[in-house]
Amino acid sequence: MIDLRLLRDDPDRVRASQQARGEDPHAVDVLLAADERRRAAVSRADSLRAEQKAFGRAMQAASVDERATLRARGGELSAEVKLAEAEQSAADEALRPARLAVPNVIEHGAPAGGxxxxxxxxxxxxxxxxxxxxxxxxxxxxxxxxxxxxxxxxxxxxxxxxxxxxxxxxxxxxxxxxxxxxxxxxxxxxxxxxxxxxxxxxxxxxxxxxxxxxxxxxxxxxxxxxxxxxxxxxxxxxxxxxxxxxxxxxxxxxxxxxxxxxxxxxxxxxxxxxxxxxxxxxxxxxxxxxxxxxxxxxxxxxxxxxxxxxxxxxxxxxxxxxxxxxxxxxxxxxxxxxxxxxxxxxxxxxxxxxxxxxxxxxxxxxxxxxxxxxxxxxxxxxxxxxxxxxxxxxxxxxxxxxxxxxxxxxxxxxxxxxxxxx
RNA sequence: GGAGGCUUCGCCUAGUCCGGUCUAUGGCGCCGCACUGCUAAUGCGGUUUGGGUUAAUCCCCAUCCCGGGUUCAAAUCCCGGAGCCUCCGCCA
Structure with a gap:
């Protein structure tokens, strides 16, 4: 499994490796896009979860009466989080094959070709x-x-x-x-x-x-x-x-x-x-x-x-x-x-x-x-x-x-x- | 094949019955600092891992064997699975 940081920092090196292996350099760009999508999804889900947690603390402090009214907002938040998490796992899911499609970056000096x-x-x-x-x-x-x-x-x-x-x-x-x-x-x-x-x-x-x-x-x-x-x-x-x-x-x-x-x-x-x-x-x-x-x-x-x-x-x-x-x-x-x-x-x-x-x-x-x-x-x-x-x-x-x-x-x-x- | 038990941040462990500052307790180990002829002892502080964000720090999210579910909220409740252990049966 390739290091995604290396991929982000130096995609050209990975492309060159693909070239030497006779494999599709485009797989690198597919992976970069999948990585980008995943990071966006993670960020979104993370902040929604943070909001939900803050809400949970408010709920805890609330009186019994207040809780009844708050519960509706909690349900909404819960649904949003669920949605964001679904997108996150979909993005994760999509990343996996893209990542498996990119083989190890060849060592400098390995002969190119078949x-x-x-x-x-x-x-x-x-x-x-x-x-x-x-x-x-x-x-x-x-x-x-x-x-x-x-x-x-x-x-x-x-x-x-x-x-x-x-x-x-x-x-x-x-x-x-x-x-x-x-x-x-x-x-x-x-x-x-x-x-x-x-x-x-x-x-x-x-x-x-x-x-x-x-x-x-x-x-x-x-x-x-x-x-x-x-x-x-x-x-x-x-x-x-x-x-x-x-x-x-x-x-x-x-x-x-x-x-x-x-x-x-x-x-x-x-x-x-x-x-x-x-x-x-x-x-x-x-x-x-x-x-x-x-x-x-x-x-x-x-x-x-x-x-x-x-x-x-x-x-x-x-x-x-x-x-x-x-x-x-x-x-x-x-x-x-x-x-x-x-x-x-x-x-x-x-x-x-x-x-x-x-x-x-x-x-x-x-x-x-x-x-x-x-x-x-x-x-x-x-x-x-x-x-x-x-x-x-x-x-x-x-x-x-x-x-x-x-x-x-x-x-x-x-x-x-x-x-x-x- | 059958029955039962167990699994918590390196190791051990509290918490699980009865959901909410668990943002996970304590010990050991480890790291740093202080003290001390040296070492040891002692005191104080730190110490899971992964991800997001960032120039870096900060911060945020996830993580209590794994995967689902219930719920505003799960280490804790429910279902499924894995591993380990004990006993019974069978077998080299």
Whole structure:
């Protein structure tokens, strides 16, 4: 939710942001008008209420006889107040959608344009080469290792589901352990959150807007299955005022994630790149807005540390304004090399939501100067299936075995290589 | 699934039966000032949050879990909902 004061004080900045996102700058003027109407309505209702209160005091002081005659005037006033309040709530009502229509103001430096207008910030690691043999894709490798079973998953649950079995299951646990250990080592509070949440949590984090079709809803109970633990982690402090001295407050959530993948028919149908359910280790930070940009770089650095520990080749992109989503002011994605696709694929993503998400969730901080919204940021540490894809494909050997990077070995009982099952 | 209780400005709490200076009591905590070799103790004052207005102050409005209703007037009365707790039943 955008700061209306910023909007009033500097509408051009908001218009420029809209332009960079490829969205309608006119939405800014619609919002300004709605804000104006609301303020007028509030002023009017406020003064009428003041009058009514004064009348109430007179009524109290009046004798029984006087009260009878005064009562008529009281009725009139009451009706006027009711009318003014109706206009006030109508104006409030009208403001809401106008406000939701304006996404977060982009951070200075974010590239303008759409999905393809990202800027590559850095490319890290060597792309593997294959002399005289062709690499197998992750599904073939997973089947050879007895690690991934999508056929039986289709039987049990349908398309875009998978069983991780044997070393596949162990691999997930190892990845999660490594990720959580890394996060805890730098001070994150580990969290296992609920993944079935109320509409307010979903709405507050911005997932019921343009991406509403992406989320699973449990009709009978009016609950949603989260697509990321960002939702419960952000909503964890909803409606609270945090002591600014305790910031940044960093949480690392481990949870299943559920995605309907509506509208992605035909995309990534093979293997486990795009699935309806997966586990993920997610970083989440509450910090002072002034520190948000720096904190964002820290989250990116921790993502890169994890990719580095797994010895994966990857690149970092600065996502273009039009591809940010409504809450993010800036977003960096890390994309790991996928040998059989001969391209980089997103494995992590970190967003700086500034105070936009916090405002909607009512999360504020108390500083010496007073209370104001804080900033929220999130970043993937390990989205399990995609990391398994990258790991299997990049570290495969000609015989279908997969080398285990040193950092992961302690979590796999010291195993250095995953061998194809008999 | 059933029965009952609770929810007040950071925390605890008075007030709710019987509507009106509730413009919400007191304690703790916190902030400021005074006093004091220092600290502590003590005294005095301040301390919900959001909005409107303003250059800023002042001032005004809302806010007693949330949403409706009754009334000239609601923390207080009525209806609906949420959360928490206790007990019974069922269940890993």
């Amino acid at each position: 999905e393809d207008d990202f800027v590559v910030l850095e490319t890290v690691g060597e792309i593997p080469t294959y002399d005289g043999w062709s690499p197998r894709d992750h599904l073939e490798l997973g089947e050879l290792l007895g690690a991934i079973d999508v056929d039986r998953a289709a039987k049990v649950s349908g398309a875009r589901f998978y069983f991780l079995t044997g070393v596949g299951a162990l691999l997930e646990l190892a990845l999660v352990n490594l990720a959580v250990a890394q996060a805890v080592a730098v001070g994150f509070i580990p969290v296992i959150p609920p993944v079935l949440v109320r509409p307010e949590a979903m709405e507050g984090t911005g997932f019921l807007g343009a991406h509403a079709a992406e989320v699973y809803r449990l009709e009978a109970d009016d609950r949603y299955l989260v697509g990321t633990s960002e939702v419960p982690l952000a909503a964890y402090h909803a409606g609270e005022v945090l002591d600014a001295a305790r910031l940044p407050l960093r949480y690392c959530g481990f949870s299943p994630c559920f995605r309907r993948e509506a509208g992605s028919y035909g995309k990534d149908t093979r293997g486990i790149i795009r699935v309806h359910q997966f586990d993920k280790v997610e970083m989440f930070s509450f910090c002072r807005p002034e520190e948000a940009a720096v904190e964002h770089r820290r989250l990116l650095a921790w993502e890169r540390q994890f990719l580095g520990a797994l010895e994966l080749p990857y690149r970092v992109i600065d996502v273009a304004a039009g591809d940010l989503g409504s809450s993010a002011a800036r977003k960096f994605d890390c994309e790991a090399w996928v040998p059989t696709q001969e391209r980089y694929r997103e494995v992590t993503s970190t967003s700086n939501c500034t105070d936009f998400q916090a405002r909607r969730l009512g999360i504020r901080m108390r500083t010496a100067e007073g209370v104001r919204p804080l900033a929220t940021l999130n970043g993937t540490l390990c989205a399990v299936p995609r990391f398994i894809v990258a790991l299997l494909e990049n570290h495969q050997q000609p015989d279908g075995a997969v080398r285990v990077p040193a950092a992961l070995r302690p979590w796999l009982g010291g195993r250095e290589v995953l061998e194809p099952a008999g």
